[in-house]
Amino acid sequence: MYVVYLAAAALAGGVINTLFFGVPLADALLAWLLGVQVGLGALWAFLGHYFKSDEVAAYIGWPPGNPFQKEIAFTNLALGLCGVLSFLLRNTPLRDGFWLATILFATVFLCGAFTVHLTDRKEHGNKKPGNAGPVFFADIVMPTVLWGLYLVR
Secondary structure, three states: OOOHHHHHHHHHHHHHHHHHHHHHHHHHHHHHHHHHHHHHHHHHHHHHHOOOOOHHHHHHHOOOOOOHHHHHHHHHHHHHHHHHHEEEEEEEEHHHHHHHHHHHHHHHHHHHHHHHHHHHHHHHHOOOOOOOOOOHHHHHHHHHHHHHHHOOO
16 A cells, blocks of 8 residues: 555655746656655565565465565665665756666566566466555556656656
């Protein structure tokens, strides 16, 4: 459910940035989605996959004790840092290249996660919230929104 709250916070931040500081809406939304939804969301996922591996596995509907939880934790850490840096670098010459790289990273990771969750849902009927809940939909919607905003700005 945290993905819904982070998306709402990012949308609010982007709209406020546009209304009060005159930042073009697509730029503001993209910066805030990269920083909050992608960045903070992935850092939160890192914490869960690393420090509460078995609980997260159960939430997803997967067996506990799998060392891949730690590997996915570090993938989330890298993505989270890229997202936060995208936000912090939004007013620098590095912005466009960093945004593009972070969107590409997020797209590959999230769409890959989506296909894994979709397969698990189809083949094993796994409808646990961590496999078929809000994260499932965010994994496919977020890359689409990020690319759309990047291209229209």
